[in-house]
Amino acid sequence: MADLEGIDAVLLDLDGVLYVEGELLPGADEAVKGLRDAGMALRFVTNTTANSRAQTLEKLRDFGIELEEDELVTPAALARRHCEDAGHRTVALIMNDEVKADFEGLEDADTDVDAVIMGDLGEQFGFHILNEAFRLVMDGAELVALQKNRFWLTADGLSLDAGPFVAAIEYATGKDAFVVGKPAAGFFEIVLADLGSDRDSVAMVGDDIETDIGGALDAGIAAVLVRTGKYREDFVRDSGIEATATIDSVAELPELLGS
Numbered sequence: 001m002a003d004l005e006g007i008d009a010v011l012l013d014l015d016g017v018l019y020v021e022g023e024l025l026p027g028a029d030e031a032v033k034g035l036r037d038a039g040m041a042l043r044f045v046t047n048t049t050a051n052s053r054a055q056t057l058e059k060l061r062d063f064g065i066e067l068e069e070d071e072l073v074t075p076a077a078l079a080r081r082h083c084e085d086a087g088h089r090t091v092a093l094i095m096n097d098e099v100k101a102d103f104e105g106l107e108d109a110d111t112d113v114d115a116v117i118m119g120d121l122g123e124q125f126g127f128h129i130l131n132e133a134f135r136l137v138m139d140g141a142e143l144v145a146l147q148k149n150r151f152w153l154t155a156d157g158l159s160l161d162a163g164p165f166v167a168a169i170e171y172a173t174g175k176d177a178f179v180v181g182k183p184a185a186g187f188f189e190i191v192l193a194d195l196g197s198d199r200d201s202v203a204m205v206g207d208d209i210e211t212d213i214g215g216a217l218d219a220g221i222a223a224v225l226v227r228t229g230k231y232r233e234d235f236v237r238d239s240g241i242e243a244t245a246t247i248d249s250v251a252e253l254p255e256l257l258g259s
């Protein structure tokens with residue numbers, strides 16, 4: 001069973017942990033600073049697929065959170081790596097134009113593609129685009145999903161994330177998507193390899209009981225749940241997943257980790 005003894009590297013989820021609805025959560029910047037001062041290695045690990053890597057970096061820096069570019073792990077970077085490994089050159093990018101910038105080097109097309117890569121289109125998801133993706137996968141393209149989150153918290157309440165749209169294509173084609181974002185095992189393995197840390201010295205911090213907490217625990221690393229963002233007591237109860245620790249917000253993290 002994972003515990004919080006001897007943690008020297010922390011994986012921080014972004015949306016719902018450091019900020020909510022575009023506002024920095026109180027004390028989040030100080031918490032990140034506190035972890036750095038204590039010598040913790042940090043990785044900022046997000047499933048956010050609505051923004052490009054450059055936009056996410058800028059957002060964090062605007063909040064006063066200092067980070068190096070290689071400390072940010074996004075699903076787009078992992079999907080691109082997967083395409084390189086699989087030899088995919090021509091792909092259909094189902095995502096907003098900003099995120100397409102993260103796929104430089106791959107050809108974006110709408111016929112004869114090696115893979116369909118599904119990110120987030122928010123309110124632009126509709127019959128036409130889903131039917132196009134469906135036909136390409138039926139023609140043999142691999143279905144790659146940047147993430148498969150069920151929902152997220154927006155200003156007017158809980159809203160559909162990209163996962164339900166990925167599930168629609170899976171259902172129609174009878175094929176499972178290759179998911180690169182949390183909670184995929186590959187996601188945590190790549191981050192661990194990059195950190196060069198033993199899994200028992202790493203802790204994941206997140207607000208999503210399934211993707212953050214469940215995914216980390218499945219990968220054998222400790223998981224700290226925060227009661228911010230999409231956290232709901234009943235979701236946690238219904239999930240049957242037990243976090244290593246639960247705190248009110250990321251502001252409590254340095255103290256929890258004894259730093």
Ligand SMILES: [Mg+2]
Nearest residue numbers: 013015016207
């Ligand atoms: Mg989150």
